[in-house]
Amino acid sequence: MKTTQSMTSIRFGVLLSMLSLIAIIVLFEVGIRLEWTTLMLIVEIPLLLILLISFILSFIRTGLWKFTHKPLKDLDEREIALTSKSLRQAYAWFAIIVLCILLVFAVFNIAVSIVLAVSLILFAHLIPGAVIAFTEKTLRF
Amino acid sequence: MLYIYSMENRKIYNRIVILRKEKGMSRVELAENIGVNFQTIGYLEREEYNPSLDLAFRIAEVFELPVDIIFSTSPFQSISQILKERSMEEEK
Numbered sequence: 553m554k555t556t557q558s559m560t561s562i563r564f565g566v567l568l569s570m571l572s573l574i575a576i577i578v579l580f581e582v583g584i585r586l587e588w589t590t591l592m593l594i595v596e597i598p599l600l601l602i603l604l605i606s607f608i609l610s611f612i613r614t615g616l617w618k619f620t621h622k623p624l625k626d627l628d629e630r631e632i633a634l635t636s637k638s639l640r641q642a643y644a645w646f647a648i649i650v651l652c653i654l655l656v657f658a659v660f661n662i663a664v665s666i667v668l669a670v671s672l673i674l675f676a677h678l679i680p681g682a683v684i685a686f687t688e689k690t691l692r693f
Numbered sequence: 694m695l696y697i698y699s700m701e702n703r704k705i706y707n708r709i710v711i712l713r714k715e716k717g718m719s720r721v722e723l724a725e726n727i728g729v730n731f732q733t734i735g736y737l738e739r740e741e742y743n744p745s746l747d748l749a750f751r752i753a754e755v756f757e758l759p760v761d762i763i764f765s766t767s768p769f770q771s772i773s774q775i776l777k778e779r780s781m782e783e784e785k
Binding site: 629 | 728729730742744745747748
């Protein structure tokens with residue numbers, strides 16, 4: 553798939569997905585620990601919409617999601633090298649981020665919520681695509 | 694003297710574009726013949742990706758030429774340069 557979107561707009565979309573996901577987690581964690589306010593709920597809905605729209609535009613429509621989730625047998629040697637590089641970097645980023653989160657949660661004696669766990673799983677699936685979007689000059693799959 | 698080459702930095706030059714056009718093949722046809730995604734042909738032609746030895750041999754088999762005619766570690770001469778040199782040699 554060759555995308556018609558510019559790399560800048562793809563990177564912006566990827567960044568927006570990541571930031572909206574982080575904002576959703578932070579807001580949820582604050583909400584369950586303090587008290588859910590109407591304002592918090594009002595903010596959560598647009599954040600979810602931003603995540604959904606930016607995810608569709610920057611991961612689905614560009615083919616990034618499909619590319620990073622393709623079985624190995626459907627990839628040629630260049631694509632295997634590219635996915636391998638992106639997964640290696642993504643694993644490093646994911647490990648650092650999760651360790652930092654767990655450390656903060658352990659220090660402040662905070663229980664890990666199911667929303668955080670689910671978000672981290674989604675995050676783990678998004679990072680390889682994000683790495684490709686930020687390291688490649690063009691996206692041609 | 695021992696030379697240590699960085700796999701990341703060493704560029705492999707090739708004549709895939711010229712040979713493919715000479716054979717009248719599209720990128721898709723060449724990709725199907727060598728078993729890669731057609732986008733990879735673009736990367737190879739722009740010399741943005743160095744093929745494996747196996748892929749280089751598969752390309753050589755399609756063009757029915759030795760590998761060293763298609764790939765080189767130094768830039769190839771342009772057709773005009775080759776023709777110019779040939780005509781100069783003939784004049785001599």
